[in-house]
Amino acid sequence: MTDIAVCPGSYDPVTNGHLDIIRRTASLYDEVVVGVVNHPVRKGKTLFSAEERVAFIEEAVRDIDGVRVEAFRTLVVEFAEHLGAKVIVKGLRAISDFEYELEMNQLNRQQAPQIESMYLMASPKYSFLSSSGVKELAIFGGEIDNLVPPRVAKRLQEELKR
Ligand code: ADP
Numbered sequence: 333m334t335d336i337a338v339c340p341g342s343y344d345p346v347t348n349g350h351l352d353i354i355r356r357t358a359s360l361y362d363e364v365v366v367g368v369v370n371h372p373v374r375k376g377k378t379l380f381s382a383e384e385r386v387a388f389i390e391e392a393v394r395d396i397d398g399v400r401v402e403a404f405r406t407l408v409v410e411f412a413e414h415l416g417a418k419v420i421v422k423g424l425r426a427i428s429d430f431e432y433e434l435e436m437n438q439l440n441r442q443q444a445p446q447i448e449s450m451y452l453m454a455s456p457k458y459s460f461l462s463s464s465g466v467k468e469l470a471i472f473g474g475e476i477d478n479l480v481p482p483r484v485a486k487r488l489q490e491e492l493k494r
Pocket of ligand 1: 463
């Protein structure tokens, strides 16, 4: 049986930190499904449409075997069950991620105790990298080429540069 892992997130837009987690997850499981939350509750309206967020990731993971990208609009655990995935894998940066993830973990466990969540510590290089930080930099014309894939950098500049 193939082991499938889900890497869920809003990915608005994907950063090199997300891609690091996706790549590391792909080295541990047969298949990785990157789940793009269609309408994130926590973050309100997204800058990019679900279609564009999916396309950014698809382009960036083309060289990684066994990874595919899908948008979803259900509970994460329902999405994982529907795919036949055993595990949800998330990246953990600072203390703030921990608090939020701990709460989500307890809630997900109540919903579907058979699905386990696993956490990979952010690589030091990406520990302070977030989609919202990159958007803020883009607004003020900051250097983002080393933080996101090339197409994302271009689109951020088009959407946000003042
Ligand atoms: P963000 O918090 O950047 O908006 P998402 O909601 O898209 O990210 O999060 C998807 C997952 O990726 C979460 O598990 C989040 O903790 C993780 N993640 C986000 N940025 C990084 C990073 N720089 N390094 C490791 N994991 C990250």
